[in-house]
Amino acid sequence: MGLADWFRKDFDGAVPSPFEDVHGAAIFEESMVLLDPEMDQLLHDALAAHDHMGIGPVLRQCRELFDGLESLTDCGGGDGTTARSIVEAYPHITCTVLDLPKLVLHFWSDEDCVKILAQCKKAVPPRDAGGKVIVIDIVLGSVSGPMLETQHLMDMVMLVVTRGRQRDEKDWSEIFVKAGFSGYKIVKKLGARAVIEVYP
Template sequence: MDKVNANELLQAQSHVWNHIFNFINSMSLKCAVDLGIPDAIQNHGKPMTVTELVAALPTLNPTKACFIYRLMRILAHSGFFARQKRSGDAREDGYVLTNASRLLLKDDPVSMVPMVEFLLDPTITKPFHFLGSWFENDDRTPFDTAHGKGFWDYDFPYTKLGNLLYDAMARDSRLFASALIDKYRGMFEGLNSLVDVGGSTGTVGKAIAEAFPHLECTVFDLPQTVAGLQDTGNLKYVGGNMFEQVPPADAVLLQRVLCDWNDDECTKILKQCRKAVSGGKEGGKVIITDLVLTKNEKVDDENSNLIETQLLCDMETMVLVGGKVRREEEWAKLFSASGFSDYKIDPVSVMRSVIVVYP
């Protein structure tokens, strides 16, 4: 410390303070969702003052109205709302939505509200308080340490939290399915059959089946997940265990599946997928949509933020389910260990790449 001047030390202290307080950004975001602030501003139809916002929030306790401007101030600083001049001689600026807060409108088909509510629920954030303890024990994940059971064994089905999880997954899949079909149409043409492994209730499978009526699509998930779901046209549901067997097809789709599992588990899944497509048309292929960790040789501010998002996602998967976010060389090692001969990766967004793997 003697060799660090006072100014440098104060800057370092500010950095520590910033990270101590970072959780407040997340909780402020959750508060805005809970109060319905994005929808109130959207429904107003023009820049909305704090006074107008307070009047439009029916669940707000009147004694707390004076604090709303402070919540809006931090949310605007975080990029969820923007201040805008109002027409005429209005003395008070109004708030408008940004692209980020448009994803927080509750009734939008691709709304991220269920994702916000699920990932910031105390059940999901609690394991992070046990991260230090986990490094000192034999538990598989901090989630196990916090709750006494693993994420996949937790009683999510038929609960409010479980409904949020399924809704969040469906909306996320709906957004990506549209982009996948639009940009990668050629990837599906020429196929006669496709299996969506871990396809849950079939959001992506339905979209692909509708876009390619000639394609026989199968949504493959745990029996309890697909129980009661009805086959329609060229889409059917099959229950099973992807670690033991995958239905044969020309192509297998793994949509945000492998990031939830460790390397040994991924190898088992991929080997079953390779068996499933080896007899397919022209040897078949496995289509993976997942996160590929960005190389950080050139770290500008924008790239640093993207990498941080990926690294945070990696920690989330480690803490909840024991999975990981992988670099390209780690993906290549998985493919080789699973018996595949070649692959290609096409980045779509910071949170998604399309990886096509060949037997």
């Protein structure tokens, strides 16, 4: 099946991604490992590589992000690479890893992102006590040249393999407000991605 075929299909109810339509399961669903174990492993390996590559620049260029933190929960923690790197750099921070790749926000619709972030908000202390949610994701249009092309390519990937998408700052702002947050700040732009602090 090609992408053009998927666009011409009539679906009842929720529209699956093209990936889900072909494989019979969404990426990271438990059934995916049964339906296509090689693809499931490839996806998990890709996320692990993403984590290995991404945390170094965050730790080097966003040191203020960790000021005052005593604990941190990595909700898409995979094999714990990010948490281990944070603890090595900041031994006073207690890190908890939840291996929930399903919580990578660009995998989800706006409505689902609101639900996910609203749950995160419930788990963090108030803003005046240092509570915040840290989002590391693409903010479309925040860069130019080859990085902008990379952002748009990733948006196409999300269209094909998930029900999600990449978002611009306005999209993120609307999601944060709907999830009940009081504000946010884009701390740093790192290549195609940005580091965002979201405040309860």
